[in-house]
Amino acid sequence: MPDRLDMQSPDLVKDNIEKLAALFPNCLTEGPDGKAIDFDLLRQELSHQVVEGTKERYRLEWPGKKEAIVTANIPTTKTLRPVREDSVDFDTTENLYIEGDNLEVLKLLQESYLGKIKMIYIDPPYNTGNDFVYKDNFSKDSEEELLDSGQKDEYNQRLVPNPESSGRYHSDWLSMMYPRLKLARNLLTDDGVIFISIDDNEGHNLRKVCEDIFGISNFQTEIIWQKRYTRSNNTVDFTTVVESIVVFSKSENFIVNLLSRTQDADDRYTNPDNDPRGPWKGASFLNPATPAQRPNLCYPIQNPFTKKITNPTTNAWRRRKEEYERLLEENKLYWGKDKMSEIPSIKMFLSEARGLTPTNFWDHIYAGNTDNGTKELEGLFQKKLFDYPKPSLLIKRILEHSTENDCLVLDFFSGSATTAQAVLDLNAEDGGKRKYILVQVPEKTNENSEAYKYGYKNICEIGKERIRRAAKKIKEEKLAKAQQDGLFADYQDTQDYGFRVYRLDSSNMQDVYYSPKELQQGTLDLFADHIKPDRTADDLLAQVMLDWGLPLSLKIEQEQVSGKQVFKVAGNSLVACFDKGIDESFAKEIAEHKPMRIVFKDASFRNDTAKENVKQLLKQLSPETEMKVI
Structure with missing residues (x-):
């Protein structure tokens, strides 16, 4: 029997609700007639200020929720500075390791990676009272904020303990997670998915906040992972042998990868x-x-x-x-x-018959356990540097069920960099070209810890070294197998083992927001060049790529043109030159490259006339080139 015709005109209100729900799934709620839009939340999404509202409705509430929404929407002026000395194959690798507060980093990635991440995995603080959560307070200047958080150091950390005795125990954790998940959703592809490890302390709240952000209909499953297989006598109630992995998709277009038949x-x-x-x-x-x-x-x-x-x-x-x-x-x-x-x-x-659908219970045989994670890390470092790292097998299972061979993976609570090792392992097994972006705040290691004793002063140092060692191990194992199989003569290893390191920092631009009465003759010289004196061409290039919405993983080449240093990003996608003395002769030579975009420093030109002459010459010789200055 065919479906019946509606026999009525379209319900435009219903259509508009669906359209708004697609743009702002967190604003979808329930009314007496079914789906409805929470107009207070919609107003909040369209405002940089806290919008008050008192209407009761079905949704998750906590003190600070509106501030958390504002926090997600406030733009950042910070930038990412490349750290070549910590990187491996900086100019050619497509993997990224970013040091800094993940909220700020997620904001910086919004243009360059909007809708480009296939899978996100995170293992955030579980809120046991001993974990550290981020205290996101943008209403104070940086000095006051650092004093308030008790974390005044070179990394501008905002990590604070969250004991159960706190009156905002759950609220602070939710306020920390909400803006990060909201920004993360923007980065997912339309068929993308996020996996979040969590325990019982906040598992119920995590699922509700994800329903708020991703939409109830996009809940996929809650995987129960057997993190250990032995009981413990150190507890007075129940031995916890499992954790949860909450899974939400960006939309209904996500399709889980099936298992091979047995x-x-x-x-x-x-x-x-x-x-x-x-x-x-x-x-x-x-x-x-x-x-x-x-x-x-x-x-x-x-x-x-x-x-x-x-x-x-x-x-x-x-x-x-x-x-x-x-x-x-x-x-x-x-x-x-x-x-x-x-x-x-x-x-x-x-x-x-098709492949087998995965179940929502993963035992230690299928996905490893915390003992495996500990032994895995100890095997690379020959010492214990990290407590309870996730096994790379767990992340590999997630990758197998959610990614194709050539896609982008993000982990913005990367810890000891298990996700990077899992990507490297799986690519080595199936010849894939998956790329990763890891983000980790450089949280200091305890001065009494083994990690500190062996020279690792923060978690990022452990993570970066783990990637180097894991890559070396995988590379050696592949070479040994090729020799064993008699394929050494024709063996070529094209896997990407490198990673670019970027570090979150303040803007490369000078602070020029002085009122007229504060300007003195001595300060006018500051504005001769808008760039801070300690910033390099590499620093400027990274900020230009972010501002222009270009992925930071694009191939970078350097060459000399008319005696000046020129950066070429992804061929002729972007050409940048920050040297002084840009003139018409340089413009004629660079125009032969037909760049899509070209950028200079404002101070690179002798005066405004020289800048205008170069602009007009480029327009004449390479009319498709878009020129900008910083």
Whole structure:
């Protein structure tokens, strides 16, 4: 039976609600007539100020939620500065390691990586009282903020403990997570997905806040991961042997990757009637729903052998009448060994079987456990530097179920960089070209810890060294296997083992926001060049790429043109020169490269006339080139 026509004009209100829900899923709520828009939250999304509202509704609330929304929407003036000395294959690698507060970093990535991340995995603070959470306070100047947080150091950290005795124990954690998840959603591809590790302390709140941000309909599953397989006698109540991984997609377009079929699964297919199409297994023709619930699936069926007619009684049928008739004609219904059954089974042939769907319980055999993670890290460093790291096998399973061979992965609570090792391992196994972006605040290691004793003063130093060592190990193992297999003569390893390091810092530009009465003759010289004196050409290039919305992973080349240093990003996608003395002769030579975009420092020109002459010459010789100055 075809679906009925609505026989009415379109419901424009309903259509508008759906459109707004797609743009602002957190503003979708429930009203007396079904889906509705929370106008207070919508107003908040369109304002940089806190919007008050008192209307009761179904949603997760906590003290500070509106401030958290404002926090996500406030722009940042910070930038990312490249650290070549810590990087590996800086100019050619497509992997990124970013040191700094992940909220600020996520804001900086909004243009360059909008809708480009296929999978996000994070392992945020679990809020056990001993974990550190971010105290995001943008209403104070940086000096006051540092004093307030008790973290006045060279990294401008804002990490504070969150003990259970705090009156805002859950609220502070939610306020920390909300803006980060909100910004992360923007970065996901339309078929992208986020996996979040969590324990029982905030698991219930995490799911609700994700429903708020991603939409209830985009909840995929909650995976139960067996993090240990032995009981502990150190607890007085229950031994915790599992953790959760909450999974939300960006939209309904996410499709989970299936598992390869196993022999055990294939053995369930037989061929009792010697069907020439091969082995099959039966699927029930009965629907769990009752006839009253699914009247469109109720009709009489007839056994073609006994001619007996059967009507649905306690259950409706699983297929529509048209599908039943097609299955009957194609001999895809099985009426029992003696052909006397009143209700048939549907033949599902092995030759048409797809892969296996993953379950939401991952035991330690399938996805590793914390002991594996600890031994894995100790194997690389020959010492214990990190407590309870996730095993790379767990992240590999996530990658296998959610990514293709060539996509981008983000982890903005990267810890010991397990995600990077998992990406390297999986790429080595299947020849993939997955790229990663890791973000980690340079949280100081305890002065009494093994890590500090061996020279690792913060977590970022551990993470970067782990990637170097894991890459070296994988590279050596691949080479040894090629030699063992007799393939050494033709062996070429094209895997990307490198990573570019960037560090969050204040803007490269001078602070020129002085009122007229504060300007003195001595300060006017500051404005001869808008760039801070300690900033390099590499620093400027990174900020230009971010401002122009270009991925930081694009290939960078350097060459000399008319005696000046020129950066070429992704061929002729962007050309940058920050040397002084830019003139018409330089413009003529660089125009031959036909760059799509070109950028100079304002101070690179002798005067405004010289700048205008270069601009007009480029427009004449390379009309497609867009020129900007900083």
